[in-house]
Amino acid sequence: MPGKSRRDFLKNSIAGGIAATGISASVANAGPKNILSADRMGVLVDTTVCVGCRNCEWACKTAHNLDSGDLNSYEERKILESKRRPSEHALTVVNEYTHGKNSTLPVDVKVQCMHCDHPACVSACIVGAFSKQENGAVIWDTDMCIGCRYCMAACPFQIPAFEYNKAINPLIMKCDFCFDRTKEEKLPACVGICPTETLTYGPRTELIRIARERIKRDPSRYIDHIYGEYEVGGTAWMYLASKNFTELDFPLLSKNPAPGVSESIQHGIFAYFVPPVSLYALLGGIMWLSKRRKEMEGEEKI
Amino acid sequence: MRTNIIALSVIIFTYCMSAQQMRIEKHSKMNIDCKTCHTCDVPTKADPCLTECPREKIATVYQKPEQTPELIKINQLSDRYEPVYFSHKLHAQMAAISDGCENCHHHNTSGPILKCNKCHEVSRQREDVGIPDLKGAYHRQCMDCHREWSHETGCNSCHNLKTDGEKSSPKFDYKKYAGKDHPDVVVPSVINYKTKSDRGEIVTFSHNDHTKSFGLKCTNCHKHESCSKCHDVSHKTSEKPKEVKTELSFEQQHKNCINCHEKNEQCNRCHGRENIEPFNHTKKTGWALNRHHEKLACSKCHGQKIPYKKIDNKCSSCHQAWNKENFKHSITGLQLDETHIELSCEDCHLEGNFELKPSCNGCHENFSYPNKKPGQLIRN
Numbered sequence: 067m068p069g070k071s072r073r074d075f076l077k078n079s080i081a082g083g084i085a086a087t088g089i090s091a092s093v094a095n096a097g098p099k100n101i102l103s104a105d106r107m108g109v110l111v112d113t114t115v116c117v118g119c120r121n122c123e124w125a126c127k128t129a130h131n132l133d134s135g136d137l138n139s140y141e142e143r144k145i146l147e148s149k150r151r152p153s154e155h156a157l158t159v160v161n162e163y164t165h166g167k168n169s170t171l172p173v174d175v176k177v178q179c180m181h182c183d184h185p186a187c188v189s190a191c192i193v194g195a196f197s198k199q200e201n202g203a204v205i206w207d208t209d210m211c212i213g214c215r216y217c218m219a220a221c222p223f224q225i226p227a228f229e230y231n232k233a234i235n236p237l238i239m240k241c242d243f244c245f246d247r248t249k250e251e252k253l254p255a256c257v258g259i260c261p262t263e264t265l266t267y268g269p270r271t272e273l274i275r276i277a278r279e280r281i282k283r284d285p286s287r288y289i290d291h292i293y294g295e296y297e298v299g300g301t302a303w304m305y306l307a308s309k310n311f312t313e314l315d316f317p318l319l320s321k322n323p324a325p326g327v328s329e330s331i332q333h334g335i336f337a338y339f340v341p342p343v344s345l346y347a348l349l350g351g352i353m354w355l356s357k358r359r360k361e362m363e364g365e366e367k368i
Numbered sequence: 369m370r371t372n373i374i375a376l377s378v379i380i381f382t383y384c385m386s387a388q389q390m391r392i393e394k395h396s397k398m399n400i401d402c403k404t405c406h407t408c409d410v411p412t413k414a415d416p417c418l419t420e421c422p423r424e425k426i427a428t429v430y431q432k433p434e435q436t437p438e439l440i441k442i443n444q445l446s447d448r449y450e451p452v453y454f455s456h457k458l459h460a461q462m463a464a465i466s467d468g469c470e471n472c473h474h475h476n477t478s479g480p481i482l483k484c485n486k487c488h489e490v491s492r493q494r495e496d497v498g499i500p501d502l503k504g505a506y507h508r509q510c511m512d513c514h515r516e517w518s519h520e521t522g523c524n525s526c527h528n529l530k531t532d533g534e535k536s537s538p539k540f541d542y543k544k545y546a547g548k549d550h551p552d553v554v555v556p557s558v559i560n561y562k563t564k565s566d567r568g569e570i571v572t573f574s575h576n577d578h579t580k581s582f583g584l585k586c587t588n589c590h591k592h593e594s595c596s597k598c599h600d601v602s603h604k605t606s607e608k609p610k611e612v613k614t615e616l617s618f619e620q621q622h623k624n625c626i627n628c629h630e631k632n633e634q635c636n637r638c639h640g641r642e643n644i645e646p647f648n649h650t651k652k653t654g655w656a657l658n659r660h661h662e663k664l665a666c667s668k669c670h671g672q673k674i675p676y677k678k679i680d681n682k683c684s685s686c687h688q689a690w691n692k693e694n695f696k697h698s699i700t701g702l703q704l705d706e707t708h709i710e711l712s713c714e715d716c717h718l719e720g721n722f723e724l725k726p727s728c729n730g731c732h733e734n735f736s737y738p739n740k741k742p743g744q745l746i747r748n
Binding site for chain 2: 115117118120121137138139141143168170171253257258259261262265266267268272273275276279283286
């Protein structure tokens, strides 16, 4: 749930606004935690070895206390006939596509939050609930979240989901890179269960090296592209595949971080509470002008 | 008691050290480029500077499939499932069709067969994530073929769930594969490939010639073959067999051929609008392979080096060591009589040219071969 209601938020922002216009600009400067540590972790997803068993889906739900059902029920492959998206009920899903180059086997692709190095959600979140953590995870504080859903609009991968069906305390839901598990030195749930180790968890720089080595050693198996190495400025989750990523429903993105230009303009404007100050100055100016005009008119009448 | 333990550990330690020593000595003498495994020029024991496990053919321990174990129990990893009994011999027979032992034992320079967990760690949380962990390695090894074969990916399609003491009928009866053999492979004699080449879309490949006459081994061309190469693996689905989209470069497509056929050979040597006749020595070279030459391996005359070198049709080009003393004329089908056997070769074969008709005129006027024979025709 948004720990704060919209009313709470408005109350606080009015109070904050008054305080800020009066005295200080330091509140506005305290941005969200956005750390890009050199040894941040990531996951390399080698879609050429994924068999589409969907054990990761089960493990994810179980780790996040979602309704996971019996593991045996995941053997049903009919579900792979349609394409699914991560939702508030399933933070990760596996989709199946037709075979890639030099193979008859279908290509299975796990979809979840990519945990961008320069996350648009962190930038877009107006209450600073989102943060990029030192270990690479992009997580959010449900107590701060007010449910504005800007993160959903900002995400280039359309990952964050919202519990629209809940009338009371609806939450933003997405993969949190098993932040609570990795804090305790455990593997992310999906990485832990994967039978083929499609998901390799390790330092991001090391994963890029491994991915390059795999492409070099077996060029007939892979296309020469590590998705996520450069997309939107790099992501913690990266993919290898045997066919073009656009054919696997990955968005075609530039190397520029998603927040990019808009963020710099936005942050520039909002720094030091320029808009409120300038708004009040403008209003004051208009008032002063109209008052002066009235005075002039009065003088003329007299 | 304590001395016994110490003695025993010393023996074990020495044995391990000597085994290791032996392995290093052996593999340094093998015909492998050091750089296949080591990145630096002088690898030492302390710093072997090993590259990532190369999957190339560097296994040195070969066994016939029939010499290998029938079933291997794999019981290291799962609490959830019963042990898996892997039908090793049967799989070894399948592997023999393409890559052989190293299809799975891909990094085994010398010494005894290494267990998978020698390199593949049991724990997924580990320092070197470049090499798959044991669970990943096992499944990757199995699933490429099994997905193609059975189209099943569910755990229960291979693993039997553990039951707490209850009797259950196992879905998968591993042990029934114990005595089974893979049937012998039927080798095609001619294969017609359909290509997109504008130089002629049909490439006729005489498989028989290449394996039987030219002495190529299966593994010279066949690498990482899948079951679907021979089997119709669509039998369990309603789908038609998929056509594999081969996205190979010109070099990759021709790699197997170019080893022997020269790069700048005419395209139409292999590509045509119709099927091309198999290789015929008489037509191609003008020299018929008769009698003694018919069943010879090409390399007997043309040497081991491929592409084969051309040779002229003089007997002496191959049979340099033949002279009057050691040549038995009877193998030509003509046994010389007592008088003629004493003569030197050039008396009848003028100027030592054995291609020409022999001449009798040196001694006999008006005699000619084969009307008059210097001996008796025999059957070889």
